Amino acid sequence: MRLLTFYQRTEKEILRDPLNAAFGIGFPVAVLLLLTVIQANIPVSLFAIERLSPGIAVFGFSFMTLFSATLVSKDRSGALLQRLYATPLKAKDYILGYILPMLPIAAAQSLVCFMAAVCLGLEVSANIVWAVLLGMPSAFFFIALGLLCGSIFNDKQVGGICGALLTNLAAWLSGTWFDLELVGGTFQKIADALPFVHAVELERAVIAGDFSGILPHLWWVLGYAAVTGAAAIFVFTHKMKHN
């Protein structure tokens, strides 16, 4: 009951903020449209919809980090968490209550992105449903990263770090806008060591129906999700105890 109450509260706080809808759904769809228009006017295949849409879906998840980090940091800086800390709610109620409601929102966001892609020429298939489902480990990683950042930084810092830095990192190092092999060298090594490109390649494999191609990318994403989740739980609980 306690967890459900906190779950519903998080869900309402996120869904009722119009900026969240604008950035979480509107912006990725707008980028998808823009790049598809560009593709239609250039002779080379840079932004083919079946390769672009998985990248945009993952890019959209990066806004989940911003949403969850902003909510947690605002709760911390305001007095609401102080009030709630003095109630019988336990650490697990807070952590699950912040993370779980964001997962269906991320799934809906991903579905909207692929539906927009269908309108732009992506073939309708069951792979879209699999892509949404197999995108959830990536979504969990981004949401947990938000919980971690929100537990450490204030809401202004979160805006800069998660809003500007992370969304750019997630975009540039994901191989969505350009083939990372074209840059190569250290840049590609860094990108390969981070989860963003693996999250995109995982989704591309699923959309292409190449389920054997999801490995090793799925392991990378799951590994990052597990480590980030553990770090977020540790830091949030530590901060909660030390208030």
Next chain:
Amino acid sequence: MDAIETCDLTKKYKGLTAVDGLNLSVREGEIFSLLGVNGAGKTTTIKMLSCLTRPTSGNAFLYGKSILSDSQAVKNMIAVSPQETAVAPNLTVKENLELMAGVHSFSREKAGQKTKELSARFDLDQIAGKKAKKLSGGWQRRLSIAMALISQPQILYLDEPTLGLDVLARSDLWEMIRSLKGETTVILTTHYMEEAESLSDRVGVMKNGRLLFTGTPGEMKARAGTDKFEEAFIRLVKEEKQ
């Protein structure tokens, strides 16, 4: 019967002693005001009594339950209305009340009933569907206190409840706080001396983490040799300096 009893309650932060060996008893159903200048240790005391901060040494018992070894039981009997208004901004007034009922594991029926009851008592009916962030400061504070009361706490901590409110909003809140007398033990911190004098059964004066005085407002004035409460407070605090 004592609702709260502290035993040498102490909190130190990196060399600074915020609360220094506090021994205090608060009786059941009374309104007790903790007074002191900034940094006196009032908020730290409340944080320890509400299990938000662990004491460096000493202990406190709320209806016999230790804040150290039985914090879950303590959390079931207390509520806090913090200094800043503590409401969920995108939730409506009704939803904020239901949130607090839910975190105390009330059934849906009981949550609904308590929400109705508190809405009526605090005149929140008319704005039940309004988002908390759209309310004025006075209404937000009113909602904040209603949220604290929905769990039917035996002990309620009100940290600077009327800070920044206009005269009318403050007067309304005073009435609400007075109405709790006898049914809920209220610990109030405030910088407004007229508020403490008007509302409190007893007051405690803190300075540099230590308790200088406890007694009724009348006893405090008698002790300081003045018939003005604010003057009595100033004399007590300055006397300690000399």
